[in-house]
Amino acid sequence: MKVQGQRLFLLISFLSFAWSFSQVKVSGKVTFKNKGVAEVNVTLKDTYDGATTDANGNFSFETSEKEDHFLTFTHPNYNDVEKPISIGNQDISVNIELKEQINEINAVVVSAGSIEASDKKRATALLTPIDIYTTAGADGQISSALNFLPGVQKVGETEGLFIRGGTGTESKIFMDGSLINNYFSNSVPGIAGRDRFNTSLFKGNVFSSGGYSALYGQALSGALMLESVDLPDQSSYDFGISPIFLSAGFQRLSQDKNHSYGATLGYSMLDLMQEVFNFNTDFIDAPQGLNGDFNFRIRTKSGGFFKYYGMYDSNTMGVKSESLEPQDYDFSLVRLKGKNTYHNLSFRQKFGKYLLHAGASYSFNRSDLNFSTEKADMESDKTRILTDGNYLNFKTVLERKINRISALRGGFELNGTDEKLNFEEVNKHYKDLISSVFVETDLGFSNQLSAKIGVRAEHSSYLGKSNIAPRFALAYRLAQDWTTSFAYGLFYQNPESKYINGPANLDFQKSQHYIFQLQRASDGRSLRLEAFYKKYDQLIKFKNLEYVDNQNQYVQTADNNNGYGFAKGVEIFWRDKKTFENIDYWISYSFLDSKRDFMNYPVSVKPSFASEHTISAVAKRFIPEWKAGINLSYTYAKGRPYYDIASKNDTGQTVNYIRHEGRLKDYNALNLSFNYLPNLGKKDAKAFTVFVLSISNVLGTKNVYGYNFSRDGSRSSAVVPPVNTFVFVGAFISFGVDKTQDAINNNL
Template identity: 85%
Template sequence: MKTRQQRLLFLITLLSFCLSYAQVKITGRVTFRNKGIGEINVTLKGTYDGATTDSNGKFSFETSEKGNHTLSFTHPKYNDIEKQIVIENQDISVDAELKEQINEIDAVVISAGAIEASDRKRATALLTPIDIYTTAGADGQISSALTYLPGVQKVGESEGLFIRGGTGTESRIFMDGSLINNYFSSSVPGIAGRDRFNTSLFKGNVFSSGGYSALYGQALSGALMLESVDLPDQSSYDFGISPIFLNAGFQKLSGDKNHSYGATLGYSLLSLMQKVLNFNTDFIDAPQGFNGDANFRIKTKSGGFLKYYGMYDTNKMGVRTESLEPGSDYALVRINGKNTYHNLSFKQKFGKYLLNTGASYSYNRSDLNFSGETNTIETDKTQLLTDGNYINFKAVLERKINKISAVRGGFELNNTDEKLKFEEVNKHYQDLISSVFAETDLGFSNEFSAKIGIRAENSSFLNKSNIAPRFALAYRLAKNWTTSFAYGLFYQNPESKYINGPAHLDFQKSQHYILQVQRASEGRSLRFEAFYKKYDQLIKVRNIANIENQNQPVQTAINNEGFGYAKGLELFWRDKKTFENIDYWISYSFLDSKRDFMNYPVSLKPNFASEHTLSVVGKRFIPEWKLGVNLSYTYAKGRPYYDIATKDINGNVVNFTRNEGRLKDYNALNLSFNYLPNLGKKDAKAFTVFVLSISNVLGTKNMYGYNFSQDGSRSSAIVPPINTFVFVGAFISFGVDKTQDAINNNL
């Protein structure tokens, strides 16, 4: 009996032990926005029990644990969640709904109308300093390199960024948030001024061909936002030498690496190249210029940054052309320009707030002289003298709401004081444009975001105000595919050079509508944009030269009754991955634009707008030769030209088109080589680059337009100063090895 009881007790104990370790099944489904999601890690915290969800979001695993436990759900793209469960002897079903984890890396970026090149956009960065220097035909200039992107017209006879049917004066350029007045050097009619600023001064840029941020204003077409470099990695000395210029500079970094200072000097003269190459332009005074700049940068103990940059430059040239008017054999034009620019910016975090402030001052003097020449004797000398002082101040306060949302606001003051003198015309133009703005970035998810802004301006000269709303939306269609839409209202004062008398004028106005589809992956980028721009209140002028005085080339604004439109399609493809050591891009723009503005008698296609523009850029780096080979090609359909008269044969004042036509198509193939003898020498204390650049290799005879005589009976073509230009030069840096930068950027 006792033995039987012992056996029974043993069986009960064994059964209890087995039941205590019986397996319980835990199942469920994990969803995001009501759709099952795979690869979610489901674990019972503190144990080795768990599973991973399948493509439908379902999971299942068994456990022998008992009592109160925590079930966790984790994935890098979603916020972790935990659920409390009680495990007894019955199977358990647990469902979970996850929320997307918001972060700056995965969040969709609004990019309609904008191209950004910065450290934050390395995957699809465009036009970094290395890009600009190695784009054949860009001559190391930022503005020239931008003409190889969609939306920017190839206009060689006048400086400025001609964007999507807009004039060169309808775009603005900013440095560290502050407006740069007179970014381009002074020049004579028919020859475009060059960039005054060294490309290596800037570490990144945002180029907007429309729909730009509310933080910027006074531009009907687009804006270029340049960001200057921070502290250098180490002290260095730089030299550049070529047949047309000499320059030298240094950057000194402190021992604690918290501040630096530097300066450069340069001189350029084209007279030697005139003797070697065959120029179209007869330079009676070879183009020459002197430039110098200085900078300092200070990093504060609290993480703030103070930057200063100042520059001074002079330039002059003289040009002789065949006279179109009776009484002179030749027409002579001389320019003597002076410019100084100073920029001070400060950035600092105060708790959850980021303060960006900047101030700039510039002075520009342009002394333009006209005269005739007969039998080497100069006659009919006239002078157009312009002096301008410009002050800009801007402050922006920003606060992050979460990882991808922020709100910012601030104000801007832009003061202009200009004097103009031309024979009987004396003008003193003063204007203070006061602006306030606010903008918010709203990240609803990694797939959907919005930017909403508003800007208000007041002009003391016009005695008028405006309010400009702007917004943009972005949505991720699929992996690597996004779409953006942008709308904005933009205002701009009439150009001061046309305000030579009393007139009841208003702001010029444009509206932008931009739709973009983009695919971006590592090393490749595809962009498609469609846009529509509507212009209102454009300036209409009359030409005093053909009315009151035949010798005065002065136009004056009379009203804001001008209007117009621009619409088009753009395509951009860049590929740095398919072919080893080859970087190439293709851009195409279709533009349909008409305007009734300035002295146009009716609505016409602007003489600076080409219907079709195609650019191809290719760069091949050959490591074993230490050589970079760069090609670029640009085609643009011939632009229209007009000879617009302001009075008929009876002397009546009336605008009409006296001569018109279309130029031949523009074609240019450019080639450049960059040789790096230091390549591979890791301990090199000097870095050297030899450059050979040939613009318009095939010598195509391109044209930019025509000049006409006062009566329209004679004309002369406006052509580039030279058909094919050859540049050779060497750039040497001591104390810093830039070899790795060259390799990383496929120089």
């Protein structure tokens, strides 16, 4: 037995020695751009042998495998590599240079000039529906919420997005790619129109304050691209009630969840609030409106979408103001009757490697303004301005992915306008068809470098002229959380049709944008610094004004395109959702230096709609134990300039000059709102209810938007908000769906 044991020991020792002798060492280094890459999995394919690279990219392991094999190298941020090797009795050394894996998650995104709220990959995502509804002072309106972002000027006397020294008409708004003509309700001088569209209609947006994509045109300053919801999560019934409006609606989702339809109806009136608050505006006819809409959405079997949205609204109001011409009359009166309808049909479908977007929209808008004067309780000098407009937009975009982050897209667009104006002896019929073609490419060179290059060409049948507008943007990642972007673009826009009341040799208005951005985005926090320069050329000019009973200018005639100007500035934006528990806040600052010589300006001056310094702050806090949210916002804007521009005859020529000028008092407004969710915590709740209390301009600051002047310039009156402080109280109820948890998580 002893001898047998010794023999067995010798046999095991021999086998162990033979086994160790047959082991081969495989080692090497993995690099990217001559630097070692850590955490790379190195594996001998179809075996259990392998290792992971160290901090310097080195690896080493032993194997008893023989003959031909593949050595694989894998890492989430780099392309997989397979290296053939032949294993004999000698150690093997293998060095590998990896190639970066380019993908949508890690790739840097061009963002100069724009903030996107539909792309969840972006830490700067803003203005989702819950952001808008919970921003105090925004009144649930998309355009009002944009006023708390950098680059947007606070101009209260008229509607529109005033972006970086541009007028409100130099920005355009799109729904699912199609242009929305008359996004704002009809209005009277000195009172801004409201958004016609319900914020809940849209699931996201891209707001561009400059350098926007070649897919969009006819805007000198910026663009807001709204994306409507697809299918609702489930069927529901909605009701809203407040002292100023009533609303009801429903959404029906099919059992197969492939199609839905819905409708809403609303009525608003300001009569009751006139009895409660001390209004600055004397409404002889309190503002009231009726609106309704209908929608349907169909998901195709192959994953495409048909979407239709149609709406109708009407609004009326009447305003009475003291006369600046007391020798002629005591009061000026203006009454408005407005009607509008809008239809939008869009289609999205993938065909193999191609994605087709097609959309069409039609809108009709009527603005019926009636002016008169009153003296000794007798009305006279009645004048009517009636404007009817029909607008048609059709657009098709075909897109193909080149690789994971590169794409090529192109298409064409038709934008038709047919307007009729009747005013005393002026009977205008304006027709234009703007046809456009465009092509654009996203180029992802690496996860650190990408570019967007595009060009757009347009032709106007009315002007009889064409243009070509190149666009270019470049983005580079400086570090893990830091990116920088640069954008350049050329932008054209037709002169506004309301200024075309006679023959004139006009051309496209033109602007050039130069934008540089530095951005840091980490989990829950984002910092955005942006500098820009805009150069304006071929802006319209006209010689004089025609007043309608001193209710601001309405009928002017464009004379030429000799206007010009510039705008330059710096913007800072900071948003933080992480530092303080259950608190989301952001702060924005804009510096703007701008001058223009356009319209009836006699010289180049700071435009009356541009404020040099603007600061906004928004804070939101949800308190679970109170079942409530508290929201604050504050805006400060340095006083804008104002001008009284008059005409005089100088050696037989009509010459404009500045008769009075000055600076408005600084704008200040602190806003507060409360949201209360009474059914919080009821897990089986089949309804979602929220009560809202909103107070605009809590401190009652008496802000001034501008001044009107008498014909001889001897008297003036301030243009002020209809009311200094406004309180809104309302309740919103949804049956069939509980969004309480979404509200808590700020994910509505």
